[in-house]
Amino acid sequence: MSRVTCRDAMGRAIRRALLEDDRVFLMGEDVGRYGGCFGVSKGLYDEFGPERIRDTPLSESAFVGAGIGAAIAGMRPIVEIMTCNFSLLALDQILNNAATLRHMSGGQIGVPLVIRMTTGGGRQLAAQHSHSLEGWYAHIPGLTVLTPATVEDFAGMLGPALADPDPVLIFEHGGLYNVDAELPDEDPAVDINKAAVRRAGQDISLLTYGGSLPKCMAAADELAASGIEAEVIDLRVLRPLDDEAIVTTVSRTHRAVVVDEGWRSGGIGAEISARIMEQAFWELDAPVARVATAEVPLPYPKHLEDAALPSVPAIVGAAKELLGRG
Amino acid sequence: MRDRVELLRDMVLVRQFEERCARLYQEAKIRGFVHLYVGEEAVAAAVMGVLQPRDRAVATYRDHGHALLKGVSPEAVMAEMYGRVDGCSGGRGGSMHLFDVAHGLYGGHGIVGGGLPIAVGLALADKLQARDRVTVCFFGEGAVAEGEFHECLNLAALWSLPVVFCCENNLYAMGTALERSEADTDLSVRAATYGLAAWSVDGMDVDAVTHTAQRAVEMARGGAPCFVECRTYRFRAHSMYDPELYRDRAEVERWRERDPIDLHRTRLEASGDLEPGAFDAMRAGVDAAIDRAVAFAESSGLEPLDQLTRHVYAAGPEAGR
Numbered sequence: 001m002s003r004v005t006c007r008d009a010m011g012r013a014i015r016r017a018l019l020e021d022d023r024v025f026l027m028g029e030d031v032g033r034y035g036g037c038f039g040v041s042k043g044l045y046d047e048f049g050p051e052r053i054r055d056t057p058l059s060e061s062a063f064v065g066a067g068i069g070a071a072i073a074g075m076r077p078i079v080e081i082m083t084c085n086f087s088l089l090a091l092d093q094i095l096n097n098a099a100t101l102r103h104m105s106g107g108q109i110g111v112p113l114v115i116r117m118t119t120g121g122g123r124q125l126a127a128q129h130s131h132s133l134e135g136w137y138a139h140i141p142g143l144t145v146l147t148p149a150t151v152e153d154f155a156g157m158l159g160p161a162l163a164d165p166d167p168v169l170i171f172e173h174g175g176l177y178n179v180d181a182e183l184p185d186e187d188p189a190v191d192i193n194k195a196a197v198r199r200a201g202q203d204i205s206l207l208t209y210g211g212s213l214p215k216c217m218a219a220a221d222e223l224a225a226s227g228i229e230a231e232v233i234d235l236r237v238l239r240p241l242d243d244e245a246i247v248t249t250v251s252r253t254h255r256a257v258v259v260d261e262g263w264r265s266g267g268i269g270a271e272i273s274a275r276i277m278e279q280a281f282w283e284l285d286a287p288v289a290r291v292a293t294a295e296v297p298l299p300y301p302k303h304l305e306d307a308a309l310p311s312v313p314a315i316v317g318a319a320k321e322l323l324g325r326g
Numbered sequence: 327m328r329d330r331v332e333l334l335r336d337m338v339l340v341r342q343f344e345e346r347c348a349r350l351y352q353e354a355k356i357r358g359f360v361h362l363y364v365g366e367e368a369v370a371a372a373v374m375g376v377l378q379p380r381d382r383a384v385a386t387y388r389d390h391g392h393a394l395l396k397g398v399s400p401e402a403v404m405a406e407m408y409g410r411v412d413g414c415s416g417g418r419g420g421s422m423h424l425f426d427v428a429h430g431l432y433g434g435h436g437i438v439g440g441g442l443p444i445a446v447g448l449a450l451a452d453k454l455q456a457r458d459r460v461t462v463c464f465f466g467e468g469a470v471a472e473g474e475f476h477e478c479l480n481l482a483a484l485w486s487l488p489v490v491f492c493c494e495n496n497l498y499a500m501g502t503a504l505e506r507s508e509a510d511t512d513l514s515v516r517a518a519t520y521g522l523a524a525w526s527v528d529g530m531d532v533d534a535v536t537h538t539a540q541r542a543v544e545m546a547r548g549g550a551p552c553f554v555e556c557r558t559y560r561f562r563a564h565s566m567y568d569p570e571l572y573r574d575r576a577e578v579e580r581w582r583e584r585d586p587i588d589l590h591r592t593r594l595e596a597s598g599d600l601e602p603g604a605f606d607a608m609r610a611g612v613d614a615a616i617d618r619a620v621a622f623a624e625s626s627g628l629e630p631l632d633q634l635t636r637h638v639y640a641a642g643p644e645a646g647r
């Protein structure tokens with residue numbers, strides 16, 4: 001047992017994967033000598049060398065596509081894209097190749113590739129460096145989309161992702177890297193098919209993932225102080241969504257707020273809300289509420305960025321309103 | 327066309343402005359990503375120095391020098407660094423996204439390579455409208471690895487557009503040295519394969535850059551796009567924090583001996599173009615201008631929260647809902 005940050009938990013998971021399977025290699029911009037732009041892969045270059053910790057030029061489309069090709073040919077690449085903002089340069093490879101090749105080839109080709117990237121805003125990085133695109137990627141059949149929010153999940157999601165015969169995208173919220181917790185020395189066995197209940201409650205469900213989980217936990221504390229027991233569901237996997245967990249919690253609390261950092265229109269919150277309506281409509285005592293990012297490219301000034309992003313007061317407010325205590 | 331003493335002052339303005347920004351960052355007055363241009367000032371000084379006010383510039387996130395020397399006031403740039411309403415982008419963009427269309431500055435782009443297609447489009451419009459304007463697009467050597475670089479050089483050459491591609495080769499893209507990202511590191515030779523004129527020049531020497539920039543801008547004005555590689559160096563970290571493990575201190579020190587400001591100052595003093603003592607007076611004048619810019623930024627207001635969704639559509643906040 002030791003205290004580990006989300007950053008180091010992911011680094012440790014990459015190291016274990018490299019030790020266990022010689023088909024695994026890490027590739028991306030500044031992952032090697034620099035140690036990763038967020039320091040996730042620090043030390044790995046010295047231990048594993050430039051072949052397996054492979055620095056790439058600024059060529060997102062080419063190295064993501066090369067990861068796809070290498071995966072098809074039997075390797076198990078972990079491709080790091082510095083941030084999801086730059087994944088847009090590789091969107092063609094991810095959507096038109098990684099997600100479709102199995103189907104187009106009539107099942108002859110699989111792409112056992114893991115793509116990791118940072119996501120999210122909140123650090124005053126302005127409109128081009130603050131996107132939350134995991135909901136977009138969750139739109140695409142053929143992909144699995146993971147959103148770790150705890151140290152345990154940062155440590156434990158990579159193993160099963162690498163074991164998956166199809167492409168898996170891991171979105172790591174930049175605001176979580178410094179979050180730490182006690183972690184056992186052996187790899188935690190985590191299930192990447194299931195959502196998790198992070199706090200039990202019977203009055204209302206807060207459904208969230210990734211960087212919004214700490215906000216929902218704080219909101220649940222505040223609600224508890226007003227005598228409202230919120231259940232916090234960490235979705236963990238945005239594709240495929242764990243419908244059973246969503247229906248179970250809504251059936252218990254009869255009220256739901258979906259919290260996510262994407263823009264509201266067409267976001268993952270809309271999908272979750274629709275599924276609740278389709279599968280648990282008669283369980284609801286109130287319409288499903290959404291707390292999402294305002295429909296604006298994220299502005300640089302702190303007061304405007306804070307106002308645009310989901311916040312603890314906004315989550316508390318939405319919950320109280322559903323309970324008629326707004 | 328700026329004279330050689332003005333070019334020295336231009337470089338000093340950028341240097342002092344950014345050193346102040348670094349301090350303001352430590353004081354948490356400025357936030358987000360801030361990329362300093364310290365060491366590279368000769369490039370923007372020389373290239374902007376040969377442009378006409380009507381000409382256009384497209385820059386990267388490392389854009390303070392380009393904005394200041396394209397004519398944006400230190401007040402408007404500093405207020406933008408602060409995220410205040412009087413900033414050149416209304417406070418919305420911050421350090422990485424300086425815009426001022428009145429002065430021909432079209433960003434401030436945060437995605438590596440993202441500015442090149444826009445520059446091609448600006449030049450295309452000018453050609454279609456028979457306007458006598460040149461667009462200069464600045465980018466780091468890291469961008470040469472992106473597909474957009476290659477697509478854009480081809481388009482510009484194919485369509486004979488009035489654009490100059492100015493590559494600021496500071497040898498490192500974050501922690502990646504040029505020779506670890508390009509199989510052939512001779513960038514002007516590679517650019518020339520797209521069918522445009524291409525030169526490499528000493529980017530620490532403002533006279534040398536001026537000489538080449540003049541030719542390039544003249545040719546572009548005549549419809550022949552050009553590529554100029556300026557060999558330069560950034561003296562500081564990639565962004566505000568960076569452990570700089572990818573290069574050794576001795577290398578940085580070697581390059582600092584060729585500080586573009588010192589080089590030019592020494593030359594001007596030797597030739598008698600700059601009186602002894604004039605440099606200190608010049609720097610004091612620049613510092614006073616920066617003090618005024620900081621005071622202006624401090625006194626500029628924050629945009630009200632009810633304006634959050636402004637500037638998303640021309641029609642206003644209600645559009646697109």
Ligand SMILES: Cc1ncc(C[n+]2csc(CCOP(=O)(O)OP(=O)(O)O)c2C)c(N)n1
Nearest residue numbers: 086388436437438466467468469498499500
């Ligand atoms: C498409 C894209 N990939 C990665 C990044 C992250 N990033 C920002 S600056 C930078 C280095 C760019 O180096 P270079 O083009 O040489 O310009 P310099 O910063 O040296 O001026 C990187 C990798 C980005 N902004 N955009």
